[in-house]
Amino acid sequence: MPYNGKYTPGRADTYKISRSKIDFFIQCKRCFYLDRRHGISRPGMIPFNLNIAVDNLLKNEFDTYRDRQEPHPYIKELGINAVPFKHELMEKWRANFTGVSFVHESTNFHLFGAVDDVWIDLDTEELIVVDYKATSKAGEVTIETGWGASYKRQMEFYQFLLRGAGFKVSDTAYFVYCNGIKSKDTFDEKLEFKVSLIPYTGSTEWIEPKLIEVYELLNQDEVPKPASDCEHCNYLQQRYILHKQLNS
Numbered sequence: 001m002p003y004n005g006k007y008t009p010g011r012a013d014t015y016k017i018s019r020s021k022i023d024f025f026i027q028c029k030r031c032f033y034l035d036r037r038h039g040i041s042r043p044g045m046i047p048f049n050l051n052i053a054v055d056n057l058l059k060n061e062f063d064t065y066r067d068r069q070e071p072h073p074y075i076k077e078l079g080i081n082a083v084p085f086k087h088e089l090m091e092k093w094r095a096n097f098t099g100v101s102f103v104h105e106s107t108n109f110h111l112f113g114a115v116d117d118v119w120i121d122l123d124t125e126e127l128i129v130v131d132y133k134a135t136s137k138a139g140e141v142t143i144e145t146g147w148g149a150s151y152k153r154q155m156e157f158y159q160f161l162l163r164g165a166g167f168k169v170s171d172t173a174y175f176v177y178c179n180g181i182k183s184k185d186t187f188d189e190k191l192e193f194k195v196s197l198i199p200y201t202g203s204t205e206w207i208e209p210k211l212i213e214v215y216e217l218l219n220q221d222e223v224p225k226p227a228s229d230c231e232h233c234n235y236l237q238q239r240y241i242l243h244k245q246l247n248s
Contacts, residue, residue, distance in 0.1 A: 180192070
């Protein structure tokens with residue numbers, strides 16, 4: 001059985017580490033190291049409950065078509081010959097603490113990540129990674145700004161996980177991006193969305209060397225320097241400076 005929590009150098013059993021923790025490493029090595037080696041976590045984020053509700057409703061809707069093995073109207077709109085993938089592991093793949101997983105032999109990491117959905121291309125028999133996003137902002141939604149870089153890495157890592165688990169996977173993934181409409185005159189106990197279907201074709205080549213970097217960092221005893229743009233480290237540094245000034 002893999003273990004999780006604080007990483008122990010030299011331990012023989014596999015170490016369970018999620019896709020989100022790998023992205024955490026990319027954001028700030030210092031915060032990642034303090035979290036995984038010393039159990040000192042960043043303050044938790046407030047859950048986006050409305051986004052979670054949208055995710056659940058989309059999953060319920062796509063599951064209806066999954067059971068019938070018919071293409072959802074969004075799939076028809078994309079013009080691809082695909083249906084939601086029906087597999088005995090789908091619920092496990094979508095669960096936060098299990099997800100799609102496999103053991104990465106070079107690092108002995110038990111890698112995992114929870115997907116929102118998976119479709120299958122009936123022509124190529126390739127699996128298609130799908131991610132649901134929800135927001136509410138003016139203009140068209142895009143994955144080219146803001147959190148877009150993280151969203152792209154997320155898709156690429158899911159593709160990497162499914163391939164590591166032995167599946168044939170398409171290079172093209174899709175975002176089902178729901179943008180809440182704020183310009184309505186009345187609420188009427190109903191929130192309406194404009195849905196954009198955004199294809200994304202990336203590369204997973206960065207993942208293998210990045211995992212080696214993560215492994216090497218976890219096995220060193222020196223705490224790394226903070227990322228220059230890490231708001232958590234910058235806050236702590238400024239607070240420490242002010243504390244010294246006030247108590248000098």
